[in-house]
Amino acid sequence: MTGKEAIALVDTVLRSANSGQGLNDIQSVVFLETWAGRSYTEIAKQLGYQHDYVKQVGSQLWRSLSQLFGEPVSKRNIQAVLRRYQQSQQSQQDWGEAIDVSRFYDRKEERRSLESWILEDRCRWIGIFGLGGIGKTALSVKIAQEVHSQFEFVIWRSLQQAPPLNVLIREILPILTEETETRDSSINSFMTQLRVKRCLLVLDNVESILQGGNRSGQYQCGYEDYCCLFERIADEPHQSCLVITGREKPGGFTVREGKNSRVRSLTLKGLSGADGEQILIDKGVDAASSQLRKIVNYFGGNPLALKIAATTIQTLFGGNIQAFLAQGTTVFSDLWDLLEQQFERLSPLQQQIMYWLAINREGVTPAKLQEVILPKVSGRELFEALESLHTRSLVETGNGNLTLQPVIMEYVTQRFIKLIEQEITCEMAAVQLPDFFQKSGSFFALKNLSFSTCDSLHF
Missing domain, CATH: 1.10.10 (Arc Repressor Mutant, subunit A)
Structure with missing residues (x-):
């Protein structure tokens, strides 16, 4: 010890x-x-x-x-x-569907912060947020394993199947009360146990109980009682800690979090170059560090994307990383599906912003976005949409400009090309797209396209 x-x-x-x-x-x-x-x-x-x-x-x-x-x-x-x-006083642990993290890639800085928040600052509600595949689930399991000795109970659960809150509480309460079963599924009973017991509760995939659309963090119909539980955990005195993971912050979180608050959030970024390279090496990719680094940078250090890329290099390119790099950037099926899930949760305005950022490619300020790209959208609507995109880890800011990660930019580009192939575009596209495609390296023959107005895109 x-x-x-x-x-x-x-x-x-x-x-x-x-x-x-x-x-x-x-x-x-x-x-x-x-x-x-x-x-x-x-x-x-x-x-x-x-x-x-x-x-x-x-x-x-x-x-x-x-x-x-x-x-x-x-x-x-x-x-x-x-x-x-x-x-x-060995803690009772119930890991539910927690994944195996025996092979874990660094995250020392993030783990140090989370451990400090949990043990020293005794935070009540902690969120780990980030893009799909970035490693939120693995980190939540790892940190729970590292601090488990300081808790009487450690309980890890996934919300991916969106269980109603009363079902979840009815499953967890018997663990805390050490009874075989309980019919009580009230928030009051649950809070009583969190006060008298020192419990670490981890809930993964919180976005599963949230709505898509223009305003992030809104709960699905029938899941509003989760909001009540989360807010009580954040606001009431007790000796337990709730850790959630998700692609976006649930309602009520942002207003409560702060540097000196008992509510904190960690936005998880991609792995550093060396750790990202190690994933490729562990998956059997044999190449120079400079080649590995190109792949890591392109996928933004996203662990899932790197694993998918490594498998593709092995199966489709016979392990030849040079051939893989020569065919140009692309988004593979599993990664496409992951990004598609997040993109489909966006409102039409948010999707429109994503298309414009992909077209611009160099980055654009919010003011320029308002002035040139979206003049008919009110400032309030625009900034609500941008805030939602940022909390969903889909846009990045640097030097005042809004940009997309290369892999997200490529996904949005490919998606836009598909819209054009279906002849779903607008008058603006006929002017803007030639330069856009030239920049993106597309060989698509624009002259063979017929353009029509698409009201759904509101360009």
């Missing part, structure tokens, strides 16, 4: 016994320094306090812990006492 783990355990025990009152600052320092083997004299010198004061702080702390653990505690035996206590 590390000093960080030990102090988190002691703080949890004290809070449970003292109505939320844990270690204060001086107690925390004395505990950690004692754990590291330093004497009261060394601690006093380091902190600039009198020796007798530091000794008094330590003595009072050991007396409090002796009462809580039911055996004498001193600076000499604290490590042994905590080890025995931890062994007697």
Whole structure:
């Protein structure tokens, strides 16, 4: 047990016994320094306090812990006492449909942040958000495994099949109450257990209970009670933690999150070059680092996309990465399906913005978007749509410009080409598309197309 783990355990025990009152600052320092083997004299010198004061702080702390653990505690035996206590308080874990993360790619920075939010800041509601395939599920399982010893219960569930809340609670409550079954599925009963038990609850794929459309985060009809539960978990005092993952933030999250709040969010980006390359190597792709890096950059470090690309290189190109790179950028079937799911959740206005960003390719400011591209759309409508696209991790901002990741840009480009092939376009397209296709490298013969007005695109 590390000093960080030990102090988190002691703080949890004290809070449970003292109505939320844990270690204060001086107690925390004395505990950690004692754990590291330093004497009261060394601690006093380091902190600039009198020796007798530091000794008094330590003595009072050991007396409090002796009462809580039911055996004498001193600076000499604290490590042994905590080890025995931890062994007697092993958490009950129910991992549901959690995936295997025995092979995990780095994410040290993200894991460090999440661990700090969960154990040190004792956040009540944490969201891990990002594009499909970016690794949210794997990270949620990994962090739950790493902090499980600090909780009485660890429960991981997927919302992919959109279970009604009463069904989910009826499944989880017996685990927390240690009963064989329960007919009670009320939020009140669930909140009672989160107050009296230290529970880590992870709910994956939260977008499954949300609506598509112009405003992200709205709950589907019949799933509004999830909003009630989430908000109560965020607002009411308890000793548990809810972690959700999703492609967008659910309603009520943004207004509550903040740097000093008990509600925090982590937007998950693609893997760094080296870790992305390792995925390709582990999948059997044998190539120079510069070639591997091209693929990682194109797919934005998206782990799922890289695995799909690696399989394609092996099966269709016989492992020849040079041949794969020579055929140009493309979006494969499984990745296409993933992006299609997200694109179909967008409103017509959001889809229109995505098409325009793909056409422009160089990036565009919101003001330019309003002035030239969408003059008939009100500022409120435009910024609501842009905010929704950003929370869904579909647009990126840099130097004030809105852009798309290369793989998303290619998907939207291919989708737009399909619309043109079906002769679904507009008068604007006849002017803009030749330059657009020239930039994107398409060999599509525009002169053979007939253009018609498409009201659904509102160009």
